[in-house]
Amino acid sequence: MLKSVERWGIFEVSISGPDGGNPFVDYIVSGHFSNEHESVEVSGFYDGNGIYKIRFMPSYEGIYSYETSGNFDGAETKGEFTVIPAKGNNHGPVRVHGKYHFAYEDGTKYYPFGTTCYVWTHQPENIRRQTLETLSKGYFNKIRFCVFPKHYIHNFKDPVTFPYEGTPVDNSELNVDNMYNYSDCHGNSWDFSRFNPAHFQLMEENIAALRDMGIEADIILFHPYDRWGFSQMGRDDCLRYLKYVISRFSAYRNIWWSMANEYDLVKSFTADDWECYANYVYTEDKYNHLRSIHNCVPFYDYTKPWVTHCCMQRQDKYRTTELTEEYRKKYGKPIVWDEIAYEGNIDISWGNISGRLLVRRFWEAVMRGGYAGHGETYEHPDDILWWSHGGALHGESQERIKFLRTILDDVPGYGLMPADGWYDASVGIPESYPDSGYEIHYFGFDRPSFRIFNKEEDKKYHVDIIDTWEMTVTDAGIHSGRFKISLPGKEYMAVRLKRVE
């Protein structure tokens, strides 16, 4: 009987091979996987202890055959396997749907409600477990995190594993004052041609755990917060790194590629470097996972063909997701605001807004046909901040973000688009069915005590009043023609209309 794997699951071939020399560069393996619908060639990777692996994510059901090859004895294998239907929450990878939204490959709606825990997989096991437990509560369906360790405020400890063989610089003298002085931190000794499989195995274990919870892993491939030199590698080292990461991770259906966090702060990379690396990912990832790149100040040129969606950090202190419509028009791609300041109380502007303000920014994004990202940065006695380490959440926004997702889930079709409204309301209507008579009017910091609607006399509208902070939906009855809906004169209210006949 053939081995079976779910559609969009992982079929892995494991081959014993040489462990002498440098197996990461001296030996190569690859696999060819095919059935009547697809024919895919993927690179394998060395996983340590003389084991080489080739991973494949099948996109169709039925019998597949495969052949592997390489430059060592035993690399040539072949066989067949059966791909069975996807089960449970397996809907395939997330794709861009239409122009501005997302859906799983099987057509199921996917609205990104992400969070950020930059180096949660680099933390001790108890914190990792706690992070997964927190994530299991369903607040988020995407999480951004880094492959490389992070040197930054609140995060000066060494990671539990490093991505390369070698010895790190002593961290005992490092603190906030030399945050960006990594180029002065000599004493690192790395072999960029020898990966540390344990580092990647740990990431994969967690990518798989996320996948099983229905959470997308938005992998940050490069970032500037560095004292080890990982942000200063040359082009050959970077391409070797990308190949290794792609060959290991790309068969996980829940992978997204974020080329960088704050790409513009990675001072050693040129514009050509970014294009080279992004196009390499585009070419080497056979599954066409979503790709983007995150800015500190200037947006990347999101019109580049390899960019599937815009992952933006806000550029203005006062207008963040309120600018969603403008960027939809400018870029013609899904807008994901993955950094709009975090709920917290640290001494930095991007990390000390209230839960109320963060949730308002989420609603402003969603009403305008975009998406927003969460982060939490509360001071903590053991310096464990969700945004960097994961762990527990201490804020007020996550429950309201989860509630907002239920509101969006109710929208017919795929997502909202901005519609004309009053100056004090952001109005979202279904992108797929703009004329359906389904409308959400979100008032944000405006507090009208009533709203008058002018609708058709011969149509009926079911009206709900939504308290986005208290997370209540109150039936306000069926109305026609000109009608007045009373509101409590509080901030963060919304009114939803559904034409019922």
Place this chain on the structure above:
Amino acid sequence: MLKSVERWGIFEVSISGPDGGNPFVDYIVSGHFSNEHESVEVSGFYDGNGIYKIRFMPSYEGIYSYETSGNFDGAETKGEFTVIPAKGNNHGPVRVHGKYHFAYEDGTKYYPFGTTCYVWTHQPENIRRQTLETLSKGYFNKIRFCVFPKHYIHNFKDPVTFPYEGTPVDNSELNVDNMYNYSDCHGNSWDFSRFNPAHFQLMEENIAALRDMGIEADIILFHPYDRWGFSQMGRDDCLRYLKYVISRFSAYRNIWWSMANEYDLVKSFTADDWECYANYVYTEDKYNHLRSIHNCVPFYDYTKPWVTHCCMQRQDKYRTTELTEEYRKKYGKPIVWDEIAYEGNIDISWGNISGRLLVRRFWEAVMRGGYAGHGETYEHPDDILWWSHGGALHGESQERIKFLRTILDDVPGYGLMPADGWYDASVGIPESYPDSGYEIHYFGFDRPSFRIFNKEEDKKYHVDIIDTWEMTVTDAGIHSGRFKISLPGKEYMAVRLKRVE
């Protein structure tokens, strides 16, 4: 013994004359007032019942002489009077001080903290009394209001007096739906050459009451909210109106001239009209009271020489007073944001923000070296809204605005100017003494739980923590060099530093 009047008080000459024909246009009176320092020619006005008046505000102490003249028997009078020192809260008219601030003519600091009650003088006496009682609590030192009655939402009743002789259109059919349809409202019958002195006497009574409380009267000369045709008068009628208003009001030291509210909505006025009328006010007002003009959407060209300061309505929903620095640079004149949305709960965006947000906007203006204006628009069972009618205040912002004034009063010299700070703080330093080591760091919606300051090792700073909402100032001790100030991680906090040696 000569009659005496305070410096910057009003010396009034009253003359009996003809009451036949049309005394408003058939007869003219004027007065010449002089002492060793000044020589001023002013127009008089007809006050009804055969009485003509000429008013003069002396700017110097000592003996003045005067002569009046006119085109009727008895218009020629002359005499002398004594100008005694100003007393109490009489500091003279408010002038621009330096480039961006204001002071009374005697040099006393004046920081505008204004409110808006568009037609409070047109209300029944009990409401007018209540308005004055509310104003007596010292929340505000400026109030904006109109000469002409107002036709607008929440304000469809006739005023207690009209500015002209005649008969108004029936108002029984008018409501929000024909707010701007005044041109369709025929049935008015006015004689624009015959003023109604009672209307202006009522305004003067209230201008004097404001003056005695130390409140500036920011008089709105034209506005678009009209069902009577007052916003559609031709040039001759407008100039006659301006002359009448100036001859009556300009001797009141607490007058400011606002050429219009939302000038761009007065559809019958051209750009030439506005320049003509503004320059007429500039020429005809012998006391050079402050002059500006208020926009709906496009700002007026505040670089015009007659504009003494910028009176701005915010153009952006999300950034209002945060743009103060930009406009200081652009116009080089004091920035007064007199419409930045009102505290309230009506169904319109400009009238339903929270007291917290309004107070934040005040602080953002002041920290950047500008000023802001209050208004309140809470739904009311008798439809009495502060912003239009006056009456009582129901909100939370006025006490905090009063508190902010105490903070500004403590600043050395005249007002603040913006200084570089962190991204999460608006930092104001004294405009007159920028190097004095006096700094206010306002955090707005950012909530740092501490702030580290880097100051000179050999200087001492007295630090206060200001809770701008709770209105507390907490002594945080004397510090030098690098020091950390703990904060509660709440919104709307500020830290004030004063170098003490």
